Amino acid sequence: MPPPSGQIDAALASTRADFRLRARSAGESADQADAHWIDVHRHGRKRSERDINQRTNENGTIKFTLGLGDGHESESVILPMTGRTGRERLTLCLSSQVGCALGCGFCETAAMGFIRNLTVAEIIDQWHVARFRLDAAISNIVFMGMGEPMENLDAVLEAIRILTDRSGPGIAPSRIAVSTVGRIAGIRKYTDFMTHPDFRRVRLAVSINAPNPDIRRELMPVTKADPMPDLHAAMSDWIKAGGKPILVEYVLIPGVNDDEDHPRQLAQWLDKLDCRVNVIPYNPRRNSPWPAPDECTVTSFVDSLRDRGCRVHRRKTLGRNVMAACGQLGNQHIRRKTPLRVPGD
Numbered sequence: 001m002p003p004p005s006g007q008i009d010a011a012l013a014s015t016r017a018d019f020r021l022r023a024r025s026a027g028e029s030a031d032q033a034d035a036h037w038i039d040v041h042r043h044g045r046k047r048s049e050r051d052i053n054q055r056t057n058e059n060g061t062i063k064f065t066l067g068l069g070d071g072h073e074s075e076s077v078i079l080p081m082t083g084r085t086g087r088e089r090l091t092l093c094l095s096s097q098v099g100c101a102l103g104c105g106f107c108e109t110a111a112m113g114f115i116r117n118l119t120v121a122e123i124i125d126q127w128h129v130a131r132f133r134l135d136a137a138i139s140n141i142v143f144m145g146m147g148e149p150m151e152n153l154d155a156v157l158e159a160i161r162i163l164t165d166r167s168g169p170g171i172a173p174s175r176i177a178v179s180t181v182g183r184i185a186g187i188r189k190y191t192d193f194m195t196h197p198d199f200r201r202v203r204l205a206v207s208i209n210a211p212n213p214d215i216r217r218e219l220m221p222v223t224k225a226d227p228m229p230d231l232h233a234a235m236s237d238w239i240k241a242g243g244k245p246i247l248v249e250y251v252l253i254p255g256v257n258d259d260e261d262h263p264r265q266l267a268q269w270l271d272k273l274d275c276r277v278n279v280i281p282y283n284p285r286r287n288s289p290w291p292a293p294d295e296c297t298v299t300s301f302v303d304s305l306r307d308r309g310c311r312v313h314r315r316k317t318l319g320r321n322v323m324a325a326c327g328q329l330g331n332q333h334i335r336r337k338t339p340l341r342v343p344g345d
């Protein structure tokens, strides 16, 4: 018999241990609770009345939005990516918030302002829809959709505990990455989480996007609250605590951060950090003041970083025509009108 819907909702938001515990303290059978939890997460038995809007582009990138019941939506993207072995894997990019308060100049979500955090169940639900409704064999997860995950870190960490449970979704911790624009308190808390033996191999990605503090402050107001030297220290401490090499993201924007001296400055800043740089050609958001970079600029930027000893990967542009590419998530119909403030600014 399927579990009652209230229990399914609770199972979505709980780790297996917590779900068992709650059942026990309510005088219910812990074993039955366990079976319900596994049924929900392993076989996708859950209510599925959420509105799903789905768009696919010619590269196989799928963007989908889920109605949240309060008029808002989460947005997620499934990206086909070829791994180092040449095998194609599906990466699910999850949102952690509706909108975002941090106001990065290149980002579509920033134009919405911050609306609210997603709950643990709403984060997990994105994986459920991808896995069981869209039938996508997801092998990698990145918290890189709408919102700054470090601003909703408790819910993100709880979601990681659920996603990595071998009796449930069973995603390997090494295949989960949390991407931040550099919220230092969040990086430090995530570092503590990573030192737990079960989560040793989770990944950290940091969007740097600038070769020096002046450009970064212009592009990413968060730099005023979390300056680059402190960010560098938090990233070094991640490595010292045993974290895997950091994925450093650099969105290449014509006329902003693509000067011929910028690779030198970036390589200098990254010196001694165990990291890999992902160069992402800018995807123009709506009403963008900047175009996408030309191929020649991207190639010479990547080569110049490589010549300076950086490990570099050039990200393929996926999903641009469905507004699913990096920095392009965000519902254009729910723009907030009030000016943005950076927390801690």
Ligand code: SF4
Binding pocket: 100, 101, 102, 103, 104, 107, 108, 109, 110, 145, 146, 147, 148, 181, 327
């Ligand atoms: S890039 Fe990330 S942190 Fe910056 S505004 Fe967009 S969603 Fe927020």
